[in-house]
Amino acid sequence: MVAANREMVVYCFDTLVSHYTSEEAPPPAFDGAQHPLFVTWKKVVNGGEPRLRGCIGSLEAHCLINGFREYALTSALRDRRFPPIQARELPSLECTVSILTDYETANHYLDWEAGKHGIIIEFSDPDYNSRRSATYLPEVAANEGWTKVEAIDSLMRKAGYNGAITESLRKRIKLTRYQSTLFSMHYSEYVSYVKTTRGAAPTIAGVKPGVH
Known part of the structure; x- marks a missing residue:
């Protein structure tokens, strides 16, 4: 099974940096296996808890x-919940890549474990007679401190x-x-990695490398 790794996050940062520099991103250091995946950007301000910036x-x-x-680009630039990430925000960004595995149909809406399982819900909206669906990644409910019912209710609103x-x-x-x-x-870790492996930090106009 392919697991999420550092090279995948580096490639997401490379892709976003290349968007701002209008240069070609370096080729990725992983293969092109087929998997469901997510890219999450968070912003860390003044050493506080990372805040969601796009997913x-x-x-x-x-x-x-x-x-x-x-x-990497869609979550950074076109998540409708947030304005597009600007180049000047790069030094504050944290990127997480997720590879999804082990899909299972649950027996009921509480048949999952917070912190272990991501969840996809599908249901019929009784007011509009339409189908609705949404997902939370495995870490969301645990990070928010929700009960399973609170997570389900929040996900219904998200849908x-x-x-x-x-x-x-x-x-x-x-x-x-x-x-x-x-x-x-x-x-900052990405910049250090690029310096070590490529000999020079990425250069973006108006961005100081590695600054929190």
């Missing part, structure tokens, strides 16, 4: 090279449902659980 991926299998190239959340509606949810491997790196 987008695919629950369907993608070639890892093409997938990380696509979602776009604005009506009353009842136990009856929760019980009609189809839940798929999955696991993931992930790897995180701060921009």
